[in-house]
Amino acid sequence: MRExxxxxxxxxxxxxxxxxxxxRRDPRTLYLALGMxxxxxxxxxxxxxxxxxxxxxxxxxxxRTESSRALVDALTASREMVSIGAASPGEAExxxxxxxxxxxxxxxEGYARDVATxxxxxxxxxxxxxxxxxANQLLAKADGLVRAETRRLAGxxxxxxxxxxxxxxxxxxxxxxRSALFMVPGLxxxxxxxxxxxxxxxxxxxxxxxxxxxxxxxxPVGRLQIVLGKLLPYLVLGxxxxxxxxxxxxxxFDLPIRGDVALVFLVGLFFLVGMLGQGLLISVVAKNQxxxxxxxxxxxxxxxxxxxxxxxPIQNMPVPLQLLSRIVPAxxxxxxxxxxxxxxNGLDVLWPELAAxxxxxxxxxxxxxxxxxxxxx
Amino acid sequence: xxxxxxxxxxxxxxxxDFTAVDHVSFxxxxxxxxxxxxxxxxxxxxxxxxxxxxLAPTSGHGRVAGHxxxxxxxxxxxxxxxxxxxxxxxxxxPVVENLLFFGGAYGLSGTALRSRAEEMIELTGLHGxxxxxxxxxxxxxxxxxxxxxxLLHRPGVxxxxxxxxxxxxxxxxxxxxxxxxxxxxxxxxxxxxHYLDEAEYCxxxxxxxxxxxxxxxxxAALKRAFVPGLVLVARGRDxxxxxxxxxxxxxxxxxxxxxxxxxxxxxPGRWTGEAVERALAGAGASGVRVESAExxxxxxxxxxxDRGAKEAPAP
Numbered sequence: 001m002r003e004x005x006x007x008x009x010x011x012x013x014x015x016x017x018x019x020x021x022x023x024r025r026d027p028r029t030l031y032l033a034l035g036m037x038x039x040x041x042x043x044x045x046x047x048x049x050x051x052x053x054x055x056x057x058x059x060x061x062x063x064r065t066e067s068s069r070a071l072v073d074a075l076t077a078s079r080e081m082v083s084i085g086a087a088s089p090g091e092a093e094x095x096x097x098x099x100x101x102x103x104x105x106x107x108x109e110g111y112a113r114d115v116a117t118x119x120x121x122x123x124x125x126x127x128x129x130x131x132x133x134x135a136n137q138l139l140a141k142a143d144g145l146v147r148a149e150t151r152r153l154a155g156x157x158x159x160x161x162x163x164x165x166x167x168x169x170x171x172x173x174x175x176x177x178r179s180a181l182f183m184v185p186g187l188x189x190x191x192x193x194x195x196x197x198x199x200x201x202x203x204x205x206x207x208x209x210x211x212x213x214x215x216x217x218x219x220p221v222g223r224l225q226i227v228l229g230k231l232l233p234y235l236v237l238g239x240x241x242x243x244x245x246x247x248x249x250x251x252x253f254d255l256p257i258r259g260d261v262a263l264v265f266l267v268g269l270f271f272l273v274g275m276l277g278q279g280l281l282i283s284v285v286a287k288n289q290x291x292x293x294x295x296x297x298x299x300x301x302x303x304x305x306x307x308x309x310x311x312x313p314i315q316n317m318p319v320p321l322q323l324l325s326r327i328v329p330a331x332x333x334x335x336x337x338x339x340x341x342x343x344x345n346g347l348d349v350l351w352p353e354l355a356a357x358x359x360x361x362x363x364x365x366x367x368x369x370x371x372x373x374x375x376x377x
Numbered sequence: 378x379x380x381x382x383x384x385x386x387x388x389x390x391x392x393x394d395f396t397a398v399d400h401v402s403f404x405x406x407x408x409x410x411x412x413x414x415x416x417x418x419x420x421x422x423x424x425x426x427x428x429x430x431x432l433a434p435t436s437g438h439g440r441v442a443g444h445x446x447x448x449x450x451x452x453x454x455x456x457x458x459x460x461x462x463x464x465x466x467x468x469x470x471p472v473v474e475n476l477l478f479f480g481g482a483y484g485l486s487g488t489a490l491r492s493r494a495e496e497m498i499e500l501t502g503l504h505g506x507x508x509x510x511x512x513x514x515x516x517x518x519x520x521x522x523x524x525x526x527x528l529l530h531r532p533g534v535x536x537x538x539x540x541x542x543x544x545x546x547x548x549x550x551x552x553x554x555x556x557x558x559x560x561x562x563x564x565x566x567x568x569x570x571h572y573l574d575e576a577e578y579c580x581x582x583x584x585x586x587x588x589x590x591x592x593x594x595x596x597a598a599l600k601r602a603f604v605p606g607l608v609l610v611a612r613g614r615d616x617x618x619x620x621x622x623x624x625x626x627x628x629x630x631x632x633x634x635x636x637x638x639x640x641x642x643x644x645p646g647r648w649t650g651e652a653v654e655r656a657l658a659g660a661g662a663s664g665v666r667v668e669s670a671e672x673x674x675x676x677x678x679x680x681x682x683d684r685g686a687k688e689a690p691a692p
Contacts, residue, residue, distance in 0.1 A: 015481075022467070022469060026469065212467065216482065217431055218429045218459040
């Protein structure tokens with residue numbers, strides 16, 4: 001009995017050691033697992049941003065008074081909007097078309113006079129609505145800034161009295177509404193999914209293609225031992241990926257880790273096991289590396305990108321897609337990671353996501369190993 | 378009386394309607410080199426897969442190294458060595474890592490594994506190549522490495538499935554020298570090939586046609602049994618053009634191109650070398666010389682295939 005266990009461990013260890021050698025000798029694997037995450041984090045973290053930051057606006061100040069200049073200053077002070085200079089209201093369309101400005105602020109003649117006499121006055125903000133996300137955020141920002149300016153102007157007269165209506169936007173968890181923070185958990189899901197599914201599918205399909213799987217089947221190594229030995233190194237690699245993504249998030253984007261780090265890795269582990277199972281299943285069904293690569297990339301990339309809630313909030317999806325997202329493990333990983341990292345959630349809140357990830361892992365690994373057991377070399 | 382190293386009785390494998398191996402029976406003695414011949418798709422690999430525990434037989438029995446292949450495939454796997462058709466090594470790994478990996482697969486570890494790997498490197502003439510990347514080595518060297526991988530755990534029986542496919546003639550010869558040394562040391566070698574010259578090295582040969590074992594004997598006995606006629610070798614110019622004139626004549630059993638010449642199998646009562654020479658010259662060939670020759674296994678193979686699989690399997 002002990003001898004059998006010893007031999008089983010020797011075999012699993014041997015498989016894992018060989019797989020590690022393959023990984024170390026193939027720069028593509030390491031790039032895919034560790035280089036791509038860094039690249040993607042840069043691209044998504046810095047490049048893909050839903051933040052309103054330095055949005056170019058043009059100013060048509062028809063009043064040209066101290067008050068009107070004060071209003072322009074109030075709008076551009078935070079650098080969320082930057083003035084690109086003066087323009088006439090008629091130039092708005094040209095500016096939008098050329099992309100030189102995304103908004104034009106029109107301050108009417110007589111603005112200072114009206115403000116001074118307490119008369120109701122209007123300023124206009126023409127916004128380029130081509131990018132709905134930016135346009136909406138811009139309108140919201142401008143609205144808030146103008147209200148603040150109104151309060152300041154009305155200040156002396158209203159001293160000690162609260163304005164009758166006050167709007168106060170209080171963003172929790174991600175006060176700057178910085179998309180990087182929101183994106184990092186999504187990226188983690190995306191990168192872990194691609195790495196785990198693609199690499200497992202490739203390495204197992206490679207054994208079929210090379211014929212070495214037959215050689216292994218003809219040896220006393222059990223099939224479960226083959227699976228364990230082959231998948232273990234990729235599990236470790238996946239955990240390293242997660243560590244890398246987190247570290248990068250913390251260093252480059254000030255990603256907070258409000259919850260327990262151990263929980264982050266527990267969630268990641270459950271997710272990874274499911275992804276390894278998915279990769280294994282693909283490699284058993286696909287007969288060669290080419291098909292396995294394509295099936296692996298598609299089945300890992302699309303759901304984790306589109307149905308995980310990483311880019312598109314799940315609540316905004318059509319109902320059929322919402323339902324479909326329920327069987328996408330990336331959805332639960334993103335939810336859980338956002339929960340732990342940004343909100344500091346504990347196991348008491350997280351268990352449904354963990355359970356969902358575990359269920360997926362068990363089902364897919366079960367199917368994959370069953371098919372693996374049956375398939376001939 | 379020791380048990381045979383390999384014994385098959387009525388071994389059969391069907392895939393749906395297709396019978397890949399049809400009631401095959403034979404025994405291989407310990408230390409014997411047993412050649413298994415046949416065209417592609419004749420059922421050679423399927424037989425090997427059943428005997429190595431990779432495929433369960435549809436019916437019949439197989440015993441290898443004292444274990445039943447259907448009921449205890451794991452015991453069979455542990456006591457045999459197997460070199461699959463494309464000797465599937467890991468080309469991105471160094472030679473020694475391939476050895477260590479396959480050794481580990483058979484449960485060897487630690488210093489025992491290391492010293493055994495070094496021993497195999499010596500035995501198969503791979504010294505100095507331990508750290509070379511396997512993919513950078515020529516086919517003949519890879520083939521010896523694959524054999525070394527199959528021998529690490531000192532199996533009593535080795536199955537080699539077309540071990541010399543795609544290897545140059547010099548490498549093939551040195552590989553067969555290894556095989557003979559191995560058998561002399563008491564290892565049973567079960568080898569499939571479609572190089573008929575190699576089959577001459579085997580003590581006994583089984584011939585497979587369409588899933589059935591149609592002949593089984595030593596090369597010399599097979600030649601006597603299947604090529605009773607006279608084998609003539611004709612050399613000269615324009616032989617190919619003249620060959621059809623011989624076909625269909627009484628007493629001509631077969632005419633096959635052989636290198637630049639022709640192999641002609643004749644009924645010795647009706648034809649002599651001179652008569653064939655005259656017939657070929659008359660049909661347009663020039664400078665014809667005809668000599669009698671020892672029948673080759675190729676002649677045997679062609680005779681067997683010609684006779685077709687209609688006859689009952691040889692006893």
